[in-house]
Each structure stands twice: as structure tokens, then as C-alpha cells.
Amino acid sequence: MRTSDVFDLLRDGQPRTRADLAEVSGLARSTIASRIDALMRLGLVAPYGGGRSTGGRPPALIAFNPGAHVVVGVDLGATHAVAALSDLSGQVLGEVRADLDIADGPDPVLAWVTQAVRDLVGTHHRSMSELAAIGMGLPGPVEHSTGRPINPPIMPGWDRHDVVGHLRREIDVPVLIDNDVNIMALGERHQHLPSEADLVFIKVSTGIGAGIISGGRLQRGAQGTAGDLGHVHVAGSDDVVCRCGNRGCLEAVAAGPALAASLRSSGVDAETAHDVAQLVRAGDLNAVQVVRQAGRDLGEVVATLVNLINPSVVVIGGSLAVADEQLIAGIREIVYQRSLPLATQHLRIVPSVAGERAGVLGAAAMAIEHVLSPEAIEASTLSLVEPALPAG
Amino acid sequence: MRTSDVFDLLRDGQPRTRADLAEVSGLARSTIASRIDALMRLGLVAPYGGGRSTGGRPPALIAFNPGAHVVVGVDLGATHAVAALSDLSGQVLGEVRADLDIADGPDPVLAWVTQAVRDLVGTHHRSMSELAAIGMGLPGPVEHSTGRPINPPIMPGWDRHDVVGHLRREIDVPVLIDNDVNIMALGERHQHLPSEADLVFIKVSTGIGAGIISGGRLQRGAQGTAGDLGHVHVAGSDDVVCRCGNRGCLEAVAAGPALAASLRSSGVDAETAHDVAQLVRAGDLNAVQVVRQAGRDLGEVVATLVNLINPSVVVIGGSLAVADEQLIAGIREIVYQRSLPLATQHLRIVPSVAGERAGVLGAAAMAIEHVLSPEAIEASTLSLVEPALPAG
The missing domain is CATH 3.30.420.40 (ATPase, nucleotide binding domain)
Structure with missing residues (x-):
């Protein structure tokens, strides 16, 4: 049972005690305690009821803490762009949009995107260190493994452009790219x-x-x-x-x-x-x-x-x-x-x-899916709680 | 990192040392040791090189042990039946076939199946306790969640028959059922x-x-x-x-x-x-x-x-x-x-x-997939190594 499996038990938002979690998972209490510690240090779960109790005894209830991190979802169309700031439950905290011609090419369009991300984070009094990922939809075919547009008919200048690398040079968080219809399905x-x-x-x-x-x-x-x-x-x-x-x-x-x-x-x-x-x-x-x-x-x-x-x-x-x-x-x-x-x-x-918001909601959902995926949680946890001993 | 994840590192059949496994997984040596213990007790991995070394020192290499368990794959057609005994690597150890009319209904056909399973296990000098699962394909639509045929056009008497329950009353191992084309794809x-x-x-x-x-x-x-x-x-x-x-x-x-x-x-x-x-x-x-x-x-x-x-x-x-x-x-x-x-x-x-063997090979593959699935391994491991403390 991995840390991410313990997180999955809390993902529905219901607060639970460590004893509840031990019972449903069949794990030892000590195992649960160390998994919860890791998730708290990642900011994914928190004591339920608003922080530390005053009596010295640790709070009994623990819950998913969707507000600790934020993501930005971006929907780029042929002539419009929308970006939404969302917490990890998918609740939208703020949105910006612009009339923007995708045919202007990656430089001006992605400059708008990075500025929009910074503005959204700043306007809503969050810090860039709380930004966990960016999800973005493009109006053309995307090679999913690399996030590069492939022969996109209405996107001159974008063919095989390294969109992920471009954005990460400005804002170094995981960037997920897909075509517009896929993110609309997710949204x-x-x-x-x-x-x-x-x-x-x-x-x-x-x-x-x-x-x-x-x-x-x-x-x-x-x-x-x-x-x-x-x-x-x-x-x-x-x-x-x-x-x-x-x-x-x-x-x-x-x-x-x-x-x-x-x-x-x-x-x-x-x-x-x-x-x-x-x-x-x-x-x-x-x-x-x-x-x-x-x-x-x-x-x-x-x-x-x-x-x-x-x-x-x-x-x-x-x-x-x-x-x-x-x-x-x-x-x-x-x-x-x-x-x-x-x-x-x-x-x-x-x-x-x-409707029109399917794209931007799906882009945010894609980013959240990544942040809460077992792979991402395990990768973060590993560096946190289980340092490898030197092999040999 | 779950026990099943450690198993996945060994599934390719390459023997590895505990130190190798610690290095690629990033897990502590003590964690690897306890996971490997669990997998050995399940019979899924074994010391590589033929059992205990004589020098007192434990053998250094560990490998997937596909021969410890067997499965039976069954392909039922309109007028034929084939059953194959396979180890967990998919290697077929033996096969039986019969001309059989599926329209005779579940009782005679499933009686042939249970007898074929027992015969295959006995003929190849295995015990029924080594049988880990049965996979079976039927020539008609199957509701996957229950394994029941639904309005199968050429299978009179089989509509909504509890095939899984029927077989498990005779042989109590996991039984997986699907339609013939799905198992052919798997095979x-x-x-x-x-x-x-x-x-x-x-x-x-x-x-x-x-x-x-x-x-x-x-x-x-x-x-x-x-x-x-x-x-x-x-x-x-x-x-x-x-x-x-x-x-x-x-x-x-x-x-x-x-x-x-x-x-x-x-x-x-x-x-x-x-x-x-x-x-x-x-x-x-x-x-x-x-x-x-x-x-x-x-x-x-x-x-x-x-x-x-x-x-x-x-x-x-x-x-x-x-x-x-x-x-x-x-x-x-x-x-x-x-x-x-x-x-x-x-x-x-x-x-x-x-060709004609796609069905029976796929039925065996479906059974193996189940036995080696993270869910099945975790479920077996849980009862083995991590008994829950009483909650409270």
C-alpha cells in the first residue's frame, strides 16, 4: 500500500481519523502515521477543523487539503485564449481571457500564457511556489508523449514546437499539453x-x-x-x-x-x-x-x-x-x-x-490529475521519506 | 512503492540482487527485503539458481518464478472446447480438446470444463493447490462485471447463467469470463x-x-x-x-x-x-x-x-x-x-x-493477468505481512 493509496482514501474530501484509515486499508497504525506525515509535508492533506488543536493532543481528523496548491488551465483556440486558476478540487478561483490569434506563432501566444499564469497567481494572493502544474489545450493534433503540435493545420509556426520546454523555461512546473477536444472531454x-x-x-x-x-x-x-x-x-x-x-x-x-x-x-x-x-x-x-x-x-x-x-x-x-x-x-x-x-x-x-468553458475546465482537470496521480505522489514522497541507501 | 511494484521490477524474468532492486526503486534495503519475503511466501519469486545455496549465505539473485503456480485457459466455441494448462509465463504445459455443442447448455459443458481442469492438473503432476485461476472465453456477449452471458444468440440455456459461481462450486479459484473475440485479442x-x-x-x-x-x-x-x-x-x-x-x-x-x-x-x-x-x-x-x-x-x-x-x-x-x-x-x-x-x-x-489457438492462449493470459495484477498481489500480501491492528 503506497502513500498514494492512502491519499486515494482521502480524495473524496471526507475527513477521517488515522484509526478509520487503518481499518479500511488493513495497514498497521504506524504505517498509516508515516504515510499521513508524508502527505502533510506535501501539503495534500491537513488536520481537519482548521489547523492545530490547542490542547496539545493532535487533531483526530485528517482531510484532503485542496487549497494548499493551485494549477492553471489554459484553453487556446484559433482566435481566443482563456486561462483559469483552480485549486486541487477543481474549484475555479479566477479567470482571464483575451482575443489572440494562434497564427501569430508560439512566441507572442506563450508570452501571453506565462503572463496570464503570473497575473492569476498574483491577483489571487498565491505564491508561485504554490503552483503545482499547468495544463493546456491546443487547437490541433498534439503528440501526447512530447506535448508537441504535429502538422497543425491552423497553427503556422507551431509544427513540432517544444511547447513544454518553452513554458518551463519561464515557469518551472510540470506542463501537460493535449488537443482541444480531449481536454473538452476531460472538462x-x-x-x-x-x-x-x-x-x-x-x-x-x-x-x-x-x-x-x-x-x-x-x-x-x-x-x-x-x-x-x-x-x-x-x-x-x-x-x-x-x-x-x-x-x-x-x-x-x-x-x-x-x-x-x-x-x-x-x-x-x-x-x-x-x-x-x-x-x-x-x-x-x-x-x-x-x-x-x-x-x-x-x-x-x-x-x-x-x-x-x-x-x-x-x-x-x-x-x-x-x-x-x-x-x-x-x-x-x-x-x-x-x-x-x-x-x-x-x-x-x-x-x-x-459549453465554452469545457476546454479551460478540462485543461485544469488534466493538471490536477497529474498532481494527484500515484506516480507524481510517489515521486514526491520518495525524496521525502524513503531516501535510498547506497547500493552495494 | 507496493509489493506489486517490486514484483513488476522482476516480472521481465531477469534475475536481480536485492541491491539492484533497491537502486532502481529508490527504496531502503530493509523495505526491499520485506517485500521480497512476501513475494517468496506467495511463491511468485524465488532464489535464482535452483534453491538454497549450501554455504549458509543466502543466494544473491532473485527472479520471477513462473512455474510455482499454474492457470487453465478455456476456449468454448459453438461446437468445440479447448483447455490449456499454462504456467505464469504463459508457457503451455498441456492441452485437451473435445467436440462439444455449446447449445447443450451449462450443465454438461461446464462439467467437461471442470473435469478438463482436474485432468490437466493431474496429468502434469501438479496439485490443485497450485492452480491460481481459470480464464474462459464464451461465444457470445458477456457482462464483464459478473461474467454472465447476456442474450447470447447461439447459447440456449446460458442467458444470465452464473458461470463463475457454477465453476467455483467445483473448483474454488478466481474465474474470469469474457467473450471469444476479447480473449483472442489478448492471446x-x-x-x-x-x-x-x-x-x-x-x-x-x-x-x-x-x-x-x-x-x-x-x-x-x-x-x-x-x-x-x-x-x-x-x-x-x-x-x-x-x-x-x-x-x-x-x-x-x-x-x-x-x-x-x-x-x-x-x-x-x-x-x-x-x-x-x-x-x-x-x-x-x-x-x-x-x-x-x-x-x-x-x-x-x-x-x-x-x-x-x-x-x-x-x-x-x-x-x-x-x-x-x-x-x-x-x-x-x-x-x-x-x-x-x-x-x-x-x-x-x-x-x-x-490462429485457432488465439482463444485458448488469451483465456490463459487473462487468468495470468489477474494472478499477477497489483490488486491480486496486494490482497494476498496484506493478509500475509501486514495484519491490521484493531482499530480504536
Whole structure:
């Protein structure tokens, strides 16, 4: 039983006595005492009830101490940036945002990020030594092992840039990087669906992508490209050429630009996913029909995804998803018709609750996950309580 | 650092000294000594070099001791049963097989299983106390948490039968149950592709299904139905009705019975996937074309799977896969055309090497995984070395 396992017993926030912990873990009281000492020195747990008791006797209750450290989550989009300061329970303490063009390249954008981190920490009267990690989402493919963007289509100047090294030269804490859809999946789960172990988050906007959580863990695949829904082939769309060079990709028929183009061809003024969503909300019948059909096209791919992955919840987010319930209605129509009863009997297809904040919440959640991971706790504990004797 | 973590350092089979282990783990020598004691008492590690040294000094090297315990893997098919005795390294010590009709129901089939386990253990001069677990695959959907078959189409009498309880009343060791395709994925990986963390095994036979390993773990999904390829919709096949009641399912156009029916309509005598495979091997041009087209239909779904899951290897098994390279050629043709370069640049699509033995090897691997899992080791260790003091 490691120190991190003892921490796991306290992670739910319930205060417990050392005797409780010994009983549920089966560990000796002396073992529990040394593990708790280590966790207190790391600042992860604290006496419950507000510090030292006055009677000399140590306080009986111990609890997770989420306020001792903070993390910053950053969501970089094509033209916006948001950063949020959060404690280790995921509670947001403060947020800053800016209009920022990702195409300006790493130097100005990451300079904003480091300044935002320092400002957030300072404004909220925390010290940089309390900052435990930074999590960040980028609007393009990221090689997870290195945190480097790989051929990101809308991020000129970022290809294979060492984002982690760049940030750590300014602020030396662990930095975790992932693509925007993966962190949106984490954010939605962490904030609104914590008990769901099998969740897929689909973002429908200028592009279409998915973040896949299976068995409680984000699944990135061999090259980090898992969840690439946008370039799945849709039946009967072979006349449409996609920007990837293939024909009949989902993105080429059901993402924002395709729907806007379809509306323009019937004389309506629309350019972006956002314009299309506004037209739907305004009751434009043409736009309603176009979005409903996009939902059906998406539904074909989601039905396959349900058969292959068997999630319990599919969350629909992104700027097109806010277009009322039309998109989701189209998706449901096809999924419940096409997928097997055993896979759909408990399946929910729901709009994102986190909405625009899914990304920044997920970036913070990714940082917290790292700080509270058994590996990070063991690594910190090891240097603290179990110095290795010289071998030989 | 738990006992199981110390075991993980020895699992590769390399003998190591206590000093080596202290150095790589960073643990104190005294901690290593007590962990190794526990693992020796569990029989999982042993002095390397054949037992006690004679000089009074304890032997310096310690190694994983895979022969101390055995497991039995069982693969139940529609009309066959195979059971294999294996040590904890996955080396098969003996095998028995029988023609057995799964439709006879749980009583006679599970009676064969318990007898086969006892026979294998006895024949190979092991005692039942050395048997650490039984792993078993069933030809139908299994609820993983309970090991019960759920509405299995070809297993009358088995629906929701308590297979684990049934076997444990006879032989009281841990029993792990899963569906046949999942254990085939485990078997192929364990035996032939141990370094692949993202592997999909597709079985093409009377039905079509997949076992999905992502991030090194079998992914079963929320209801255990993940990998259900057979009922994914294939474009342009809406005139074909599937046994599930839907139209245009992959299984209804590309599995054995569909191909046999297509061959019969042109006057060739074929009933099963096996017949079709034989015709291909005999060079029947009609059969070659039919299987090649089935490969292309499969390829459409595999291309989607590659986009969604991003595996590094797709293994094709089952009785149709042995039909030369025709099936795989058809799959490759579509996947490399349809999937994105980043997902396919390192992707391999290969025939199963384990073949008919993938199932029984995987069932044994599932049992070994359980015996060597941190949870199982910790649970055994806890009762051994760290008795809880009375709480209070």
C-alpha cells in the first residue's frame, strides 16, 4: 500500500481519523502515521477543523487539503485564449481571457500564457511556489508523449514546437499539453459527469472531432489521433471533396463551413458555424433543415462509434451544438435506429453543459490529475521519506 | 512503492540482487527485503539458481518464478472446447480438446470444463493447490462485471447463467469470463505482439467482431459490447436484411454465411465460412472475388475504426481470414485510401499468427493477468505481512 493509496482514501474530501484509515486499508497504525506525515509535508492533506488543536493532543481528523496548491488551465483556440486558476478540487478561483490569434506563432501566444499564469497567481494572493502544474489545450493534433503540435493545420509556426520546454523555461512546473477536444472531454466529465467512465465528447464547429474516455481514461491511440471523426466517410457524399483530399468526409458535409456554404447557395448570408447557429436560433427554416440533416450525417458516424466503443454518454459540444436541439435530434434519430439495443439501452446523447468553458475546465482537470496521480505522489514522497541507501 | 511494484521490477524474468532492486526503486534495503519475503511466501519469486545455496549465505539473485503456480485457459466455441494448462509465463504445459455443442447448455459443458481442469492438473503432476485461476472465453456477449452471458444468440440455456459461481462450486479459484473475440485479442498480443499497446483483433467467421486493446488495456465499454463491428452499417447495402433486424449490416454482407449464399446463387456448393475459405485456397475464382469484395466492405468499417481508435496493429483472424491474403488485401485497399496519413503511417494490418489457438492462449493470459495484477498481489500480501491492528 503506497502513500498514494492512502491519499486515494482521502480524495473524496471526507475527513477521517488515522484509526478509520487503518481499518479500511488493513495497514498497521504506524504505517498509516508515516504515510499521513508524508502527505502533510506535501501539503495534500491537513488536520481537519482548521489547523492545530490547542490542547496539545493532535487533531483526530485528517482531510484532503485542496487549497494548499493551485494549477492553471489554459484553453487556446484559433482566435481566443482563456486561462483559469483552480485549486486541487477543481474549484475555479479566477479567470482571464483575451482575443489572440494562434497564427501569430508560439512566441507572442506563450508570452501571453506565462503572463496570464503570473497575473492569476498574483491577483489571487498565491505564491508561485504554490503552483503545482499547468495544463493546456491546443487547437490541433498534439503528440501526447512530447506535448508537441504535429502538422497543425491552423497553427503556422507551431509544427513540432517544444511547447513544454518553452513554458518551463519561464515557469518551472510540470506542463501537460493535449488537443482541444480531449481536454473538452476531460472538462465535461470532471465538472458535470464525474461518475461516467465511458464518455465521448464530440465537438462540432469549424471541424469535427471527438475526445474518447473509456474505462475512466482518455484514449489517445498509437499516434494520438484517436477520435478523428471529421474524416470518416459518410455514405452518399462522394461528390463532396474534403480539405484533406478525400471525398465524402463527415467534416466536408456536416461541419460549420459546409452548412454555411449550403445556406449561401440558397441566398442566405452565412460564413461560420456561429452564423449557422444564430440562424437556427432565429428560427430560419432553411438553417433548421440543414442542421437537422447534419445531425443525421453525424448520427451515421456516431452509430458506428457506439457499436465500436460502447460509451454510456455521448456529449455534443462546439459552436454548432448550441443550435437548439436540432443537431442532437438528428443524431439521436439515426443512432437509435442503427445501433444495437444492448449498446443503446442505457446510452444518453446530451448537449454539453460546460459549453465554452469545457476546454479551460478540462485543461485544469488534466493538471490536477497529474498532481494527484500515484506516480507524481510517489515521486514526491520518495525524496521525502524513503531516501535510498547506497547500493552495494 | 507496493509489493506489486517490486514484483513488476522482476516480472521481465531477469534475475536481480536485492541491491539492484533497491537502486532502481529508490527504496531502503530493509523495505526491499520485506517485500521480497512476501513475494517468496506467495511463491511468485524465488532464489535464482535452483534453491538454497549450501554455504549458509543466502543466494544473491532473485527472479520471477513462473512455474510455482499454474492457470487453465478455456476456449468454448459453438461446437468445440479447448483447455490449456499454462504456467505464469504463459508457457503451455498441456492441452485437451473435445467436440462439444455449446447449445447443450451449462450443465454438461461446464462439467467437461471442470473435469478438463482436474485432468490437466493431474496429468502434469501438479496439485490443485497450485492452480491460481481459470480464464474462459464464451461465444457470445458477456457482462464483464459478473461474467454472465447476456442474450447470447447461439447459447440456449446460458442467458444470465452464473458461470463463475457454477465453476467455483467445483473448483474454488478466481474465474474470469469474457467473450471469444476479447480473449483472442489478448492471446494474439500476449503470445506474438507483447509490445503493442494499441491492438485491434478482428474475427471474421460466421459473425464479425473485434477485441480492442487501447493504452495496453482491453476496452469493453459501458455494457461490455465494445468492438461490435458486425452490425455497423455498410454504405450501399440497404437491400440486405441482417439477422439483427436492421439493413445493410457488415455481417450481413461480409461474414461467412453471406459469402456462401452468394456463391450458391452462382451454383457453387458452399454453406459455411470454412467452405468459402477452402474454395479460395483451391483457387475458385468466384470465391476469390467474393472474399476480396468482403475485404473491401470490411475495409470501410476498419477505416472508420482506425480514425476513431488509432491502433498500431489490426490483426485479422477467424476462419475466413485463413482464406489466403485476399481478405486482407481488400481491407488494406480501402483503409490506406480512406484513413488519414498520420493514423496509417505506422499502421500494420496483419493475419493472426496465433490462429485457432488465439482463444485458448488469451483465456490463459487473462487468468495470468489477474494472478499477477497489483490488486491480486496486494490482497494476498496484506493478509500475509501486514495484519491490521484493531482499530480504536
